[in-house]
Amino acid sequence: MTLNLSGVGLTHANGQVALSDIELQIAPGERVAIIGPSGAGKTSLLRLLATAQQPSAGRIEVLGADPWRLSAAARQRLRARIGLIHQAPPLPPRQRVVTAVLAGKLGRWSLGRSLLNLLHPLDTAGAAAALARLDLAEKLFEHCDQLSGGQLQRVGIARVLYQEPELILADEPVSAMDPVLAGHTLGVLSEEAGRRGITLLASLHAVDLALAHFPRILGVRAGRLVFDRPAAALTRAELDALYANEQLQQPATPPAAPYVLHIPRC
Amino acid sequence: MLTLAVPRDPAALPRLLLTALALALLWPGLSLSELDLGVLLHGDSAATMGNFVAAFWPPEHGREFLDLLGRATLETLAIATAGMSLALLVALPAALLASRALSLSALHRGGRPAWWGALLRWPVRGLLIVLRSVPEIVWALLFVRAVGLGPSAGVLAIAITYAGMLGKVYAEIFESVDPRPARALLGSGSPRLVAFLYGILPNAAAEMLSYTVYRWECAIRASVVMGFVGAGGLGQQIDLSMRMFAGGEVASMLLTFFLLVLLADQLSRLLRGRLT
Numbered sequence: 001m002t003l004n005l006s007g008v009g010l011t012h013a014n015g016q017v018a019l020s021d022i023e024l025q026i027a028p029g030e031r032v033a034i035i036g037p038s039g040a041g042k043t044s045l046l047r048l049l050a051t052a053q054q055p056s057a058g059r060i061e062v063l064g065a066d067p068w069r070l071s072a073a074a075r076q077r078l079r080a081r082i083g084l085i086h087q088a089p090p091l092p093p094r095q096r097v098v099t100a101v102l103a104g105k106l107g108r109w110s111l112g113r114s115l116l117n118l119l120h121p122l123d124t125a126g127a128a129a130a131l132a133r134l135d136l137a138e139k140l141f142e143h144c145d146q147l148s149g150g151q152l153q154r155v156g157i158a159r160v161l162y163q164e165p166e167l168i169l170a171d172e173p174v175s176a177m178d179p180v181l182a183g184h185t186l187g188v189l190s191e192e193a194g195r196r197g198i199t200l201l202a203s204l205h206a207v208d209l210a211l212a213h214f215p216r217i218l219g220v221r222a223g224r225l226v227f228d229r230p231a232a233a234l235t236r237a238e239l240d241a242l243y244a245n246e247q248l249q250q251p252a253t254p255p256a257a258p259y260v261l262h263i264p265r266c
Numbered sequence: 267m268l269t270l271a272v273p274r275d276p277a278a279l280p281r282l283l284l285t286a287l288a289l290a291l292l293w294p295g296l297s298l299s300e301l302d303l304g305v306l307l308h309g310d311s312a313a314t315m316g317n318f319v320a321a322f323w324p325p326e327h328g329r330e331f332l333d334l335l336g337r338a339t340l341e342t343l344a345i346a347t348a349g350m351s352l353a354l355l356v357a358l359p360a361a362l363l364a365s366r367a368l369s370l371s372a373l374h375r376g377g378r379p380a381w382w383g384a385l386l387r388w389p390v391r392g393l394l395i396v397l398r399s400v401p402e403i404v405w406a407l408l409f410v411r412a413v414g415l416g417p418s419a420g421v422l423a424i425a426i427t428y429a430g431m432l433g434k435v436y437a438e439i440f441e442s443v444d445p446r447p448a449r450a451l452l453g454s455g456s457p458r459l460v461a462f463l464y465g466i467l468p469n470a471a472a473e474m475l476s477y478t479v480y481r482w483e484c485a486i487r488a489s490v491v492m493g494f495v496g497a498g499g500l501g502q503q504i505d506l507s508m509r510m511f512a513g514g515e516v517a518s519m520l521l522t523f524f525l526l527v528l529l530a531d532q533l534s535r536l537l538r539g540r541l542t
Binding site: 051054077078082086089090091092093106107108115118 | 373457464465469
């Protein structure tokens with residue numbers, strides 16, 4: 001199992017419960033999408049899996065090891081094998097795109113190599129190849145503050161592609177892209193996962209994108225796993241129940257077009 | 267009715283009270299420091315000051331003196347630069363150790379380091395405090411006794427005090443810039459030093475540079491003060507000229523100072539322009 005969670009819960013320092021009772025097994029090579037309303041705990045779940053946060057209950061196993069029983073050094077080595085794509089990639093504004101992408105491999109490079117790379121990019125071709133797959137090759141030597149939100153997201157994805165991790169976790173990776181580009185980018189991620197036989201787990205805002213690119217769908221609501229099934233077996237009623245919002249619902253207006261999802265694509 | 271609709275600013279009263287408190291605290295401070303501006307105009311003190319300043323004109327510009335001035339200026343620059351370089355050697359590692367920005371344990375604790383990490387940071391902070399709490403003039407007096415009269419005492423004194431100041435301010439700059447890039451790098455397995463270089467330094471470089479050049483400027487001034495106790499440079503020359511009542515020479519040296527500070531200011535602006 002690439003990921004194995006049993007009875008996992010997460011309570012924030014202020015007492016707020018973010019996740020409870022998560023049971024989840026994901027095999028190597030699986031492609032899984034996490035969907036659910038805003039604030040359901042999708043990001044918390046991904047942060048747990050990326051070992052960026054310690055669960056307050058239950059057991060978690062990532063790539064065959066319990067990260068919280070490892071020494072700090074071994075945990076850093078484990079983290080180098082996990083690629084986390086951030087919704088808004090945290091990149092220094094003055095950093096060049098080539099440096100930001102090459103930073104994906106810092107967990108594997110020696111200190112000397114990392115220092116040298118700061119003075120002169122050592123693998124410009126590798127960074128250019130990763131960016132070219134996302135149609136961003138011409139931005140190689142630009143500064144990160146010159147890019148738009150969608151372009152920054154693609155730089156973040158290129159960094160993880162260059163990192164070549166054994167597990168890709170993506171937190172709303174295409175939220176700032178137009179629908180066509182979002183579809184293309186998810187296609188690149190799926191293709192990368194398929195080609196290298198690695199696991200891909202992405203939280204998505206747009207349900208149709210999740211259904212189109214991922215064979216297995218997890219539904220998260222209020223910190224709990226509501227459903228976990230193949231995309232083909234998912235029914236409309238389940239989706240409606242997942243996104244039902246008691247506070248926003250208008251009692252009198254019946255849905256005009258029952259077969260169109262009311263969830264925005266992006 | 268319209269006037270009733272405007273809600274009262276809830277911060278008005280606390281602000282007023284704070285202002286009154288600040289003024290009330292200022293008064294005992296003024297009387298404690300025995301500040302009396304009247305003394306400046308009283309009796310013939312104005313005339314005495316006038317005579318002192320009048321002796322500064324014209325600035326000395328004899329060939330021989332300019333040679334001496336050039337040598338002393340170079341010596342001052344060398345003292346300040348060498349002192350700053352030594353200070354940086356101590357300050358950079360100390361700032362990295364003292365800063366919370368690179369804590370691995372803070373990564374999965376919402377930015378709060380574990381207690382043992384905080385405990386290990388305290389000795390480094392203590393060292394920085396000790397280094398900068400003793401004024402450089404005291405260090406200079408100490409080193410003049412140890413290594414004798416001359417520039418090396420000034421270099422050591424500047425190195426020690428400024429290591430404390432630079433280390434403290436660098437550590438604070440590291441903590442004040444956006445921590446997310448470095449956290450993301452640490453979270454993908456980077457070693458801490460590398461996460462610093464790729465995640466924090468790009469954001470902190472401009473501010474660090476500006477502060478370092480400003481400190482270099484301060485080091486030039488400090489090396490002058492230390493010259494008075496025999497640590498070489500322009501300060502020693504000013505001391506000698508003052509004792510010989512050669513006001514023109516003092517004026518020339520003060521003009522040199524003005525130029526040095528101007529130079530530091532322009533350098534800082536140039537470097538910041540390159541980085542931001």
